[in-house]
Amino acid sequence: MTQTPHHTDVREFHPRARAAIADPKIRKNFRKAMDGLITKRKDAFEGWDLEALRDLGANIRLRALANLPDLLEQLEKKLSENGVKVHWAIDGDEACRIIRDICVARNAKTVIKGKSMVTEEMELNHYLDDHDIEALESDLGEYIVQLAGETPSHIIMPAIHKNTGEISELMHEKTGTDLSSDVEYLTASARHQLREKFMNADVGVSGVNFAVAETGTLCLVENEGNGRMTTTVPQCHIAVTGIEKVVGKLEDVAPLLALLTRSATGQHITTYFNMISGPRKPEELDGPEEVHLVLVDNGRSSIYQDDELLDTLRCIRCGACMNHCPVYTRVGGHTYGTTYPGPIGKILMPHLIGLDEGRHLPTASSLCGACGEVCPVKIPIPDLLVRLRQESVDGDKLNPAKVRGHGAKRGTLEAMVWKGWSWMHARPGVYRLGTKVASRLRRLQPGNLGGWTRYRTAPKLAARTLHERMKERSQ
Amino acid sequence: MADPIKVYPPKPSHVYFYATCLVDMFYPDAGMAGIQLLEREGIRVIFPEDQTCCGQPAYTSGYHDEARAVARAQLDLFPEDWPIVVPSGSCGGMMRKHYPGLFRNTDQETKAAGIATRTWELTDFLLNVCHIKLEDLGEPTNVAMHTSCSARREMGIAEVGPRLIGQLNNVNLIEQVRAEECCGFGGTFAVRHPEISGAMVSEKVDTLTDTGAGTFVTTDCGCLMNIAGFAGKNQKPLSGQHILSFLWERTNPGKEDNS
Ligand code: SF4
Numbered sequence: 001m002t003q004t005p006h007h008t009d010v011r012e013f014h015p016r017a018r019a020a021i022a023d024p025k026i027r028k029n030f031r032k033a034m035d036g037l038i039t040k041r042k043d044a045f046e047g048w049d050l051e052a053l054r055d056l057g058a059n060i061r062l063r064a065l066a067n068l069p070d071l072l073e074q075l076e077k078k079l080s081e082n083g084v085k086v087h088w089a090i091d092g093d094e095a096c097r098i099i100r101d102i103c104v105a106r107n108a109k110t111v112i113k114g115k116s117m118v119t120e121e122m123e124l125n126h127y128l129d130d131h132d133i134e135a136l137e138s139d140l141g142e143y144i145v146q147l148a149g150e151t152p153s154h155i156i157m158p159a160i161h162k163n164t165g166e167i168s169e170l171m172h173e174k175t176g177t178d179l180s181s182d183v184e185y186l187t188a189s190a191r192h193q194l195r196e197k198f199m200n201a202d203v204g205v206s207g208v209n210f211a212v213a214e215t216g217t218l219c220l221v222e223n224e225g226n227g228r229m230t231t232t233v234p235q236c237h238i239a240v241t242g243i244e245k246v247v248g249k250l251e252d253v254a255p256l257l258a259l260l261t262r263s264a265t266g267q268h269i270t271t272y273f274n275m276i277s278g279p280r281k282p283e284e285l286d287g288p289e290e291v292h293l294v295l296v297d298n299g300r301s302s303i304y305q306d307d308e309l310l311d312t313l314r315c316i317r318c319g320a321c322m323n324h325c326p327v328y329t330r331v332g333g334h335t336y337g338t339t340y341p342g343p344i345g346k347i348l349m350p351h352l353i354g355l356d357e358g359r360h361l362p363t364a365s366s367l368c369g370a371c372g373e374v375c376p377v378k379i380p381i382p383d384l385l386v387r388l389r390q391e392s393v394d395g396d397k398l399n400p401a402k403v404r405g406h407g408a409k410r411g412t413l414e415a416m417v418w419k420g421w422s423w424m425h426a427r428p429g430v431y432r433l434g435t436k437v438a439s440r441l442r443r444l445q446p447g448n449l450g451g452w453t454r455y456r457t458a459p460k461l462a463a464r465t466l467h468e469r470m471k472e473r474s475q
Numbered sequence: 476m477a478d479p480i481k482v483y484p485p486k487p488s489h490v491y492f493y494a495t496c497l498v499d500m501f502y503p504d505a506g507m508a509g510i511q512l513l514e515r516e517g518i519r520v521i522f523p524e525d526q527t528c529c530g531q532p533a534y535t536s537g538y539h540d541e542a543r544a545v546a547r548a549q550l551d552l553f554p555e556d557w558p559i560v561v562p563s564g565s566c567g568g569m570m571r572k573h574y575p576g577l578f579r580n581t582d583q584e585t586k587a588a589g590i591a592t593r594t595w596e597l598t599d600f601l602l603n604v605c606h607i608k609l610e611d612l613g614e615p616t617n618v619a620m621h622t623s624c625s626a627r628r629e630m631g632i633a634e635v636g637p638r639l640i641g642q643l644n645n646v647n648l649i650e651q652v653r654a655e656e657c658c659g660f661g662g663t664f665a666v667r668h669p670e671i672s673g674a675m676v677s678e679k680v681d682t683l684t685d686t687g688a689g690t691f692v693t694t695d696c697g698c699l700m701n702i703a704g705f706a707g708k709n710q711k712p713l714s715g716q717h718i719l720s721f722l723w724e725r726t727n728p729g730k731e732d733n734s
Contacts, residue, residue: 014668021674326657330674364668366661366675367535369628389537396539398580409537418533422541425496426548428525435500451669455676456704459501466494466503470510470522 007123007151009337010353013360020331026161030329033160037323040266041374057259058378060252061314068304071213071246072295078216082278084291092122095296099124099205099238100131102292106236108133108202112194114222114230115139116207117155117317118242118296121339121352124205135205138194138226140187147174153333155340156264156319161332194226204230204288208241209316210256211293214249218293220274221260228272237288239276243295244304244313256316259376263320299351306402308387312347314377319344321371321381327364336361343371347384355392356405362388363409435465481631483603484558484593489519490600491552491559495566496528497696498717505696505717509562509597512723516605523552531569534577536663543577550586558604559590560597562719564626564694567596572629598694598718599632602639611643613725617688619649620718621679621702623695624657636694636718643725649686660701676705684713692718 020026064071076086089095095118103111111128113119113135125146128135137146141158145151148170152158159167164181171177177189206227210219218239220227231237247253261267280287303309322328322342333341338349338361346361362385371381390396393415394407401407424430438445442461449458490513498506510520530546533539553559561567571594578587601607620636627633633655640648659665659675679702683691689712693699696717703715 017668018670021670027674326659326675327668327671330671363664364671366624366657366659366664366672368624368657368661370624370655370657373628386535386537389535390539391537393537395537395541398540398543415538418536418538418541422533422538422544425527425530425545428527428548431527435496439500449666451666451672452704453708454669455673455708456701457707459700459704461500462503464503466499466506467524469503469507471524 006126007120007337007339010349010358010361012337013335013364016335016337017331017364020335025163026332027330029161029163030332033157034323034329037266041263041320041323042266044262044266044268053255053259054376054378056255057316057376058314060247060256061316061377064247064252065244065304065310065313067248068244068246071248072243074213075211075216075246076295078213079218079278079293080216082216084216084218084278084293087292087294089294089296089298091298092296093127095122095240095294095298096124096127098294099240100128100133102236102238103128103133103203106202106290108236110197110201111135111203111205112197112201112230112234113137113139113142114204114206114220114227115142115158116205116240117152117339118207118240118298119205120152121298122296124240136194136197136201138198138230139222140190140224140226143190143194144170147171151334151339153341154319154322155317155344161334191224198229198233201234203236203238204232204234205238205240206230208239208245208293209260210253211241211246212248212250212253213246216277217250218276219253219257220276221257221270221272222274223265223267223271225272228274231274231276232287235288236290236292237276237279238292238294240294240296243297243300244315256377260316260318263318263374263376302404303351309351309384309403311379312344312351312384314379315344315348316377317344318376320374320376324370324374326366326368326370336364343381343385344379347379347381347388350388350391350403350405354405354408355388355403356408359392359405359409362386362392432465432467436468439463439465439468486516486604486606487518487557489521489555489557491555491557492520492522493526493529493549493552493559493561493566493570493594494522495561495563495696497700498562501700502696502717502720505562505719508717508719508723509560511727512601512607512719513560513597513605516601516607518605521557526552529566529569530577531566531573532662534569534573535661539577543581546574546577546587547583550583550590553590553593556593558600559594560600561594562597562694562717563696564596564623564630564632565697567594568625568629570594596626596630596632596635596694598635598639598722599630602635607639607642609639609642609722609726611645611725612728613643613645615645615647616690617647617649617686618721619651619683619686619688619691620654621651621658621683621691621693621698621715622654623660623693623698626694627655632694636692639718639722640692643722646725649688651682651686653682658698658702660695660697662697665701672701673705676701677709680706680709680711680713684711689713691715692721694718 144159328342391401392409530542534542574587659672706713
């Protein structure tokens with residue numbers, strides 16, 4: 001199996017962004033894909049009262065988060081009653097260890113995986129690989145990026161950065177599939193290759209979309225049937241989820257599901273919706289004999305402590321914020337160098353890796369608000385970006401920063417520039433004099449304003465400021 | 476933070492005009508046009524002399540102490556209960572949407588919240604408070620429009636510009652594709668991430684040029700500087716104007732500058 005690169009490497013954001021922008025293929029693939037997804041989403045909500053549904057979704061998530069500790073306890077109790085073994089992991093390492101221990105206890109050598117972002121976050125594949133357990137991705141997109149030795153570039157469509165031609169070449173090279181532009185053929189070949197692996201896998205690992213506390217039900221949304229196979233064919237199924245994915249009641253799932261599929265891919269409903277509440281019962285013919293749930297914290301409980309940052313945990317991982325983000329569309333998911341790319345990545349990753357590592361993330365946004373506008377659970381993403389920018393420069397004595405690595409971006413020069421700016425603009429007389437002098441000297445204005453003038457002409461100061469004109473007018 | 480509910484006031488006798496630093500220094504004509512449009516509606520326009528900047532550049536850069544110091548210097552400029560009109564979606568958005576949060580748990584909390592509820596973007600104010608009726612005196616022409624993201628999403632006024640232009644009999648508004656996509660300005664974003672911002676504005680200039688209108692108007696000076704600056708540097712056949720200047724010129728030909 002090809003070795004996948006590690007997930008978090010955010011330091012090289014700038015050079016990677018430059019490279020992506022200079023690559024017409026990436027630009028074209030993403031533009032086409034995103035334009036398509038934007039239209040599909042719009043069509044899928046046709047005839048719905050989208051605002052009312054988003055309010056409902058946001059409220060369900062907020063209510064769940066408000067009761068998170070209780071709901072998690074209830075979930076554990078219910079699942080245990082149903083015969084599911086529940087494990088708690090404080091971070092990714094502990095979660096990986098738990099999964100390995102389960103594999104070792106079963107003497108398992110192969111793991112087949114359904115799509116799961118949290119296992120990407122904890123780099124489970126690397127870990128298992130290091131412990132001589134083979135982990136194979138079974139989601140088509142994940143399978144493709146795994147073949148390519150890459151990480152997903154989108155949370156819903158992991159291989160969206162590749163077009164059909166590239167995928168065909170990759171499959172040809174790695175698996176001997178014939179070169180073809182026929183998507184049906186390529187999909188069928190992959191499916192065939194994966195079927196065999198399913199039959200022989202010792203353990204199936206999947207993610208979870210919603211965990212229902214009231215009934216102890218794990219809900220899994222998917223289109224390819226691989227999720228259903230992962231959770232039913234191997235004799236042991238391990239579900240992995242972040243602790244925030246819990247909801248109170250079964251009736252909470254329907255509106256969230258309606259929002260999730262339409263926001264993600266513009267589908268009214270997915271092909272498969274799995275509800276797992278326990279292992280095979282003695283009288284049943286199919287299903288695993290052992291089911292586990294690993295609840296992963298990995299920095300989430302620290303977000304939970306803060307009234308504002310908490311909103312990050314509402315996310316239902318639909319990817320709509322990426323699909324609508326003009327920055328993501330230009331640079332693609334790999335530029336971010338993080339498990340979760342795009343807008344949600346910019347507000348979630350700083351908590352997972354700290355602001356010292358992730359300090360560029362919150363700045364890489366024009367704050368256009370498209371992400372917040374489409375988010376089905378109304379996460380105020382732009383406001384959170386501003387909050388994290390403030391944290392990354394320790395810019396607010398009234399509200400001291402809390403996120404790990406805060407202040408890492410504060411530079412002496414930049415801080416002084418803002419101090420000077422603030423000093424001048426807080427003194428009207430100084431401001432008026434300064435702007436008047438600048439307008440008089442406008443012919444001396446520098447023509448080179450760094451990044452700005454690389455692409456644009458320098459803005460021209462007016463001959464007289466509005467202040468001056470209004471003053472003359474009143475005389 | 477909850478958005479202050481937008482309830483349009485009755486047409487007032489007076490308004491405060493908050494120019495924004497970009498209008499003050501770079502586009503004073505747009506400011507004059509806005510003032511004259513208001514005066515033509517029979518409104519007395521008060522221009523508080525001590526105004527400087529709303530504080531947004533520091534705010535979005537994370538320097539909230541510095542932003543607060545500048546914003547604080549604006550809070551006492553509007554003593555009467557008159558509306559505050561701003562010829563910019565983004566500075567209007569700062570005052571309307573972000574002032575309350577910026578001053579939370581300070582002595583100025585109430586004052587900031589009060590200012591937020593009476594801040595209006597000027598074109599919105601002209602259309603929905605003044606119920607302005609525009610009489611087009613210009614030659615037939617085509618124009619495209621770019622609505623800034625803050626006008627569109629923070630102030631919720633994407634429809635206002637097209638409706639105002641729609642009142643002009645001789646102006647044909649041609650819609651660009653992806654009208655709701657950001658032009659890539661984003662304040663310091665344009666300088667911190669020049670390549671990404673450059674790619675965004677380049678595509679925006681293309682979609683605006685593709686309308687064939689040759690000119691575009693916008694509610695925000697940041698977008699104007701960005702889009703027109705790119706078009707200028709790359710010799711694209713596209714020029715831009717603040718929507719207020721455009722509306723004033725169409726309805727007062729030959730009298731653009733009567734300051
Ligand atoms: S932040 Fe909102 S739009 Fe983005 S993935 Fe999460 S739920 Fe979807």
